[in-house]
Amino acid sequence: MSKSGWIDVTVPIINGMVNWPGDKPVHITQTSQITNGDEVNITHLNLTAHTGTHMDAPLHYIQDGNAVSDLGPDDFMGEVKVFHITDPRQITFGELKELNISAGDRVFFRTRNSDMDWSMQPFMDDFVGMSINGAQYLAKIGVRCIGVDYISIASEENSTDVHGPILGANILIIEGLNLREILPGIYDMIALPLKIDGADGAPARVLLKKQGTEIEKEIPN
Ligand SMILES: [Zn+2]
Numbered sequence: 001m002s003k004s005g006w007i008d009v010t011v012p013i014i015n016g017m018v019n020w021p022g023d024k025p026v027h028i029t030q031t032s033q034i035t036n037g038d039e040v041n042i043t044h045l046n047l048t049a050h051t052g053t054h055m056d057a058p059l060h061y062i063q064d065g066n067a068v069s070d071l072g073p074d075d076f077m078g079e080v081k082v083f084h085i086t087d088p089r090q091i092t093f094g095e096l097k098e099l100n101i102s103a104g105d106r107v108f109f110r111t112r113n114s115d116m117d118w119s120m121q122p123f124m125d126d127f128v129g130m131s132i133n134g135a136q137y138l139a140k141i142g143v144r145c146i147g148v149d150y151i152s153i154a155s156e157e158n159s160t161d162v163h164g165p166i167l168g169a170n171i172l173i174i175e176g177l178n179l180r181e182i183l184p185g186i187y188d189m190i191a192l193p194l195k196i197d198g199a200d201g202a203p204a205r206v207l208l209k210k211q212g213t214e215i216e217k218e219i220p221n
Pocket of ligand 1: 050054055056151152175201
């Protein structure tokens with residue numbers, strides 16, 4: 001944690017990090033290097049918009065949905081509720097309905113995924129993802145943002161049925177968070193995706209800062 005209380009929950013973007021099956025892996029090279037006699041160091045990035053900690057814009061699954069460049073400051077900053085999910089397989093409707101989640105909330109879910117540094121491990125087929133009825137429930141409530149601790153919010157087989165209702169309801173998704181050290185409670189959040197014009201998503205630097213303990217006690221979990 002920094003002196004100001006902000007915690008960086010972003011995973012590093014690095015060659016060899018995990019990527020979604022079928023996506024091209026991250027490939028970062030130096031096109032100019034001072035140690036080679038060049039005047040400057042220049043890093044060249046070759047990566048998908050859905051690398052590491054990143055935001056999914058509605059356009060990812062909705063053809064006329066907002067792109068990441070259509071989003072604004074109110075999408076990037078504000079309060080977020082962090083919940084710990086106990087189910088070791090999925091974020092289920094049964095567990096979600098017991099949580100204090102209301103319209104307009106930002107919600108982050110810390111699951112067993114955060115028990116290890118998954119970003120440098122091979123792709124996990126059995127990561128904890130959102131269930132289909134969990135996604136439908138959150139879309140119906142009308143939360144404004146959902147954050148999860150793996151590179152996708154849902155398994156390959158559920159991907160469309162989970163992303164669809166959420167992004168279709170104009171709810172933003174932040175994937176690839178490192179929530180290992182984050183306790184349940186209410187935090188301030190800053191999540192700044194790169195302004196890549198017309199893109200369906202973008203890597204983001206995401207920070208959390210714990211709010212006062214009186215407010216924290218109001219969250220049953
Ligand atoms: Zn994504």
